[in-house]
Amino acid sequence: MLTRTRAAEEAPTQVESGLGSVSLRDVCKTFAAPRRGADPVAALGGLSLRARAGEIVAVVGPSGCGKTTLLELVCGLSEPDTGTVDAAPAALMAQRDLLLPWRSAVDNAALALRVAGVPRGPARERAAALLHDFGLAGFERARPGELSGGMRQRVAFARTLLSGRTILCLDEPFAALDALTRQEMQDWLAGALLAQPRTVVLVTHDVEEAIVLADRVLVMSPRPGRVVATLEVDVPRPRRRSDPALVALRERALRELRA
Amino acid sequence: MTALVLLLALIGGWEAYTRLSGIDEFVLPAPTAIATALYDDRALLWSNFTVTAGEIGLGMLVAIVLGLACAVAIHFSAGLRRALYPLLVGSQTIPIVLIAPLLVAWWGFGLAPKLAIVALVCFFPIVVPTLDALDRVDADLRKLMRTFGASRWQTFRMVEAPAAMPGVLTGAKLSVAIAAIAATLAELAGSDAGLGNLMLKAIPQFETARAFAAVLILSAFSVALFALLALAERRLLPWAHQSRGTAP
Numbered sequence A: 001m002l003t004r005t006r007a008a009e010e011a012p013t014q015v016e017s018g019l020g021s022v023s024l025r026d027v028c029k030t031f032a033a034p035r036r037g038a039d040p041v042a043a044l045g046g047l048s049l050r051a052r053a054g055e056i057v058a059v060v061g062p063s064g065c066g067k068t069t070l071l072e073l074v075c076g077l078s079e080p081d082t083g084t085v086d087a088a089p090a091a092l093m094a095q096r097d098l099l100l101p102w103r104s105a106v107d108n109a110a111l112a113l114r115v116a117g118v119p120r121g122p123a124r125e126r127a128a129a130l131l132h133d134f135g136l137a138g139f140e141r142a143r144p145g146e147l148s149g150g151m152r153q154r155v156a157f158a159r160t161l162l163s164g165r166t167i168l169c170l171d172e173p174f175a176a177l178d179a180l181t182r183q184e185m186q187d188w189l190a191g192a193l194l195a196q197p198r199t200v201v202l203v204t205h206d207v208e209e210a211i212v213l214a215d216r217v218l219v220m221s222p223r224p225g226r227v228v229a230t231l232e233v234d235v236p237r238p239r240r241r242s243d244p245a246l247v248a249l250r251e252r253a254l255r256e257l258r259a
Numbered sequence B: 001m002t003a004l005v006l007l008l009a010l011i012g013g014w015e016a017y018t019r020l021s022g023i024d025e026f027v028l029p030a031p032t033a034i035a036t037a038l039y040d041d042r043a044l045l046w047s048n049f050t051v052t053a054g055e056i057g058l059g060m061l062v063a064i065v066l067g068l069a070c071a072v073a074i075h076f077s078a079g080l081r082r083a084l085y086p087l088l089v090g091s092q093t094i095p096i097v098l099i100a101p102l103l104v105a106w107w108g109f110g111l112a113p114k115l116a117i118v119a120l121v122c123f124f125p126i127v128v129p130t131l132d133a134l135d136r137v138d139a140d141l142r143k144l145m146r147t148f149g150a151s152r153w154q155t156f157r158m159v160e161a162p163a164a165m166p167g168v169l170t171g172a173k174l175s176v177a178i179a180a181i182a183a184t185l186a187e188l189a190g191s192d193a194g195l196g197n198l199m200l201k202a203i204p205q206f207e208t209a210r211a212f213a214a215v216l217i218l219s220a221f222s223v224a225l226f227a228l229l230a231l232a233e234r235r236l237l238p239w240a241h242q243s244r245g246t247a248p
Helices: A004-010 A067-074 A105-109 A111-115 A120-133 A149-162 A179-195 A207-213 A244-258 B002-021 B031-040 B042-076 B078-091 B096-107 B111-135 B139-147 B152-189 B195-202 B208-236
Strands: A022-031 A041-051 A056-060 A082-087 A090-093 A167-171 A199-204 A216-220 A227-232
Touching: A022 A067, A041 A056, A041 A067, A041 A199, A041 A216, A041 A227, A056 A207, A067 A082, A067 A090, A067 A167, A067 A199, A090 A149, A090 B139, A105 A111, A105 A120, A105 A149, A111 A120, A111 A149, A111 B152, A120 A149, A149 A179, A179 A207, A199 A207, A207 A216, A207 A244, A216 A244, A227 A244, B002 B031, B031 B042, B031 B208, B042 B078, B042 B111, B042 B152, B042 B195, B042 B208, B078 B111, B096 B111, B096 B152, B111 B152, B139 B152, B152 B195, B152 B208, B195 B208
Parallel strands: A056 A199, A056 A216, A090 A167, A167 A199
Antiparallel strands: A022 A041, A022 A082, A216 A227
16 A cells, blocks of 8 residues: 555655654643533643654543643644643644645645645646655545545545644544455554654553554543553564553553543 | 425416416416427527526536635634624625615616626525535644644645635525525616516516526526536535545
């Protein structure tokens, strides 16, 4: 599905300088009450997180523990109430592919380039090269409505990579897919990141996804979210799901989540 | 198919009734009499039709241009939304029958009052669906554009404006139906040509069949315009009819 050597040689998305890092320290974020009479919602309560350059950090936690809030802080879409957020510009990829239904796959992938002022021709060329690497050759002109869920997520990932950001924030990127496609896409993403390293903050409630993909897994508490456990995943890539070390880590992460 | 059969049965029944009851032709003309009028008066009908078609076409154009400008302005400014929206709704409560003769008194028998009335009536159905479509654009899409460093204008041009196109076309389709009525009303209020003018003159001349023929032409024109817009929608916005899952 992915020709690694080719991607590395041509490097259509190689970032100019080194990869950025992410550092959140004692971050608190509270939202105003959703309606009159309700209590304000404390999303994050003293969360700290570090992702070194090129590191893949996964954050797992129960629903509504402030995971999406965390990514919005990293991407600069909102400001923390207290604490510090230190991150190079980051690109966000969400659970929903958010492709523009009127644009073809290649034009969707090229969206960030067009925003950055790259002319249409070169932008399309770079996007088409990446789609080709992602196993989407022949689908360049297809509209999102004609693509499967997995294909759409790959187009969305191409768009995210082409934004040229060295930090990727992935917000449950495969949660909307069926189980089989999800596993396929996780393996595919692991390969894609091996070919084109990025600093990644991956937020998910799928523990297996976190263990398979990440260098480090942070377990979050229910709201207000903070980190309650850190698991180093010292397993070389490519990884197999059935690897006993991974299975043991998964059990540990699940125990921490239930605690 | 069933619609055609029903229509034929209706026309057949109408024809039979006018023949058997012996009703005066200027009270209720038979379909055959209308068809005859359609043929005999074709030059007269055509010359008046072009006048009314011009009023409808230009009036809708004015409504679309002003409507889009208004929708975009309201979309960009919360202040304008508060200031303009009530006025907009208020503009729809103006009784056209009352204001049409006034406009004729101000601006004469020419094109201006017709354009104003058609535009006034068509404006609202264009603004509302357009504004709705602009407002319904996924907040996450706007966030995505922000992470790409897009300016407000880029987000509008690349995301919001294309997303609003189906709304614009829905508005235009809604307007077509009422534009013909608006043009006719405007002509009834004061005019020297047009299908509405023709209808007004035909009744006292006992040329009821001619008035019916004029109505028939006006309906056919509206249906044709509507079909044209539906076709344009399918051609230009095929994505709007595909999967709903990815719609912004």
